[in-house]
Amino acid sequence: MRLRFILGEVFNGLRRNSTMALSVVLVTFVSLTFVGAAALIQMQIDQLKDDWYGKVEISIFLCPESSRNERCAEGAVTTAQEDAIREVLEEGALEPMVDEVYYESREEAYEKFIANDSDGIWSSLTAEQMQPSFRVKLTDPEQYQVVADATQGLPGVDTVRDQREIFSELFRFLNAATIVAAALAAVMSVAAMLLITTTIRLSALSRRRETQIMRMVGSSRSLIQMPFMLEGAVAATTGAGLAIGTLYLGVRYMIDDWLKASVTWVDYVGSADVWTVAPWLLVIAVALAGISSIVTLGKYTRA
């Protein structure tokens, strides 16, 4: 009886206030799409970091024959200097941070370089002009700065380069995109809350006669307020549903069908990740509606 009554009231309320209900649906839809997009971008960043940082190495380039770098004024790196650098990496305080050290000689560097130069533009280069280097793999890629600082000033070291620098631009872009999405989401969420508040208030006012009688004959506060709360919750959850659908389709068509085909070397977030985000969007929707109802109903359906 009660359930039927509540559901009937919810349905009536939504129907009577259909334009407001629709606006709540749309606003929560847009705001939660941004929330979801921000979350997916962050997941993408984490995935890329996991994927790439593991492969990333620090390159310690050693002084070549002739260099404009004043640190290399004394000429090419000597074997003694190379041994000293290796000792710093493998035996000193850096030892726990360093996973693996690989020495790339001039000849190896030259071979790699030529192999990549299929057009033969650089064929005039000789092995003597190449830089030898240490390739260092770290146990924790975040420790890059420590290793760089420790090796930078050593005699025979030209430059230290972290391959992560190549990605940092991309990550900066993705982080900026997250911030934009999150900011839009925040603004839209505020709009959603205000709208839900207004909708519930209108709904409560338009049914003041009913609630007044309910109060008078002694129906419980929860029964009086429940239909209004559910109205907000139904509208907000519908918005969340639309947002989840949009994110799913976005990932399906933008990433699965398009990006994956054109840029193949990246590991992308997939539709499975949308399902990870989805419950949170629903939780946020219900929370938005819940907070708005509690704020509003205390005032309009006084017991």
Next chain:
Amino acid sequence: MIRFDNATKVYKRGARPALDSASVEIERGDFVFLVGSSGSGKSTFLKLILREERPTGGDVYVAGRHLNKLSAWRVPHLRREIGAVFQDFRLLPNKTVYQNVAFALQVIGKSRHHIQTTVPEMLELVGLAGKERRMPHELSGGEQQRVAIARAFVNHPPILLCDEPTGNLDPGTSVGIMRLLDRINRTGTTVLMATHDDEIVDQMRKRVIELRGGQVVRDQDRGVYGLERV
């Protein structure tokens, strides 16, 4: 059934009290008129009984409950023991007569079966048998008030509060409503009726409590409306 012990209600600090140390005892089965001009404290009196307001001083007991100490979540239970009828009927315009009465039972969680047997009985009692499917706007004022009384009484509360129930009705119709309230009173229900209608009070010869400036100035068995008429 209803007891006020020096009950005082001050709405705004410093303002004149709306009810000033009123002490009244109303027994089970009493029929009491509450009279007094506008602003004399009648509405506050009724609001205190319904626990729409709390007394700022003194104590109020209704149906065995000490209302000063009644917690907010127990209030609905108190209100199930009090039927209330108003001058403006307060019917739901988009529900039929039957649905209006049934609504009062639905929202306190009565079973469908209970509703289906009780509502027709109640409509019969108030003399509206056969008009179950009418809409409120199709009824006369007197009939609408009967619907409101049926709704207030359908759960057989031990107390019936009536706030100017005949205020919007012509004298002939009012007599009918009074007969109905009298009949309800004879089932053992305590009836407390706030009114301006001197003719009715004089005719009925029931107990009269008169308020003036928030104070009980008269509590008289088998009384009349006012000793000094304007």
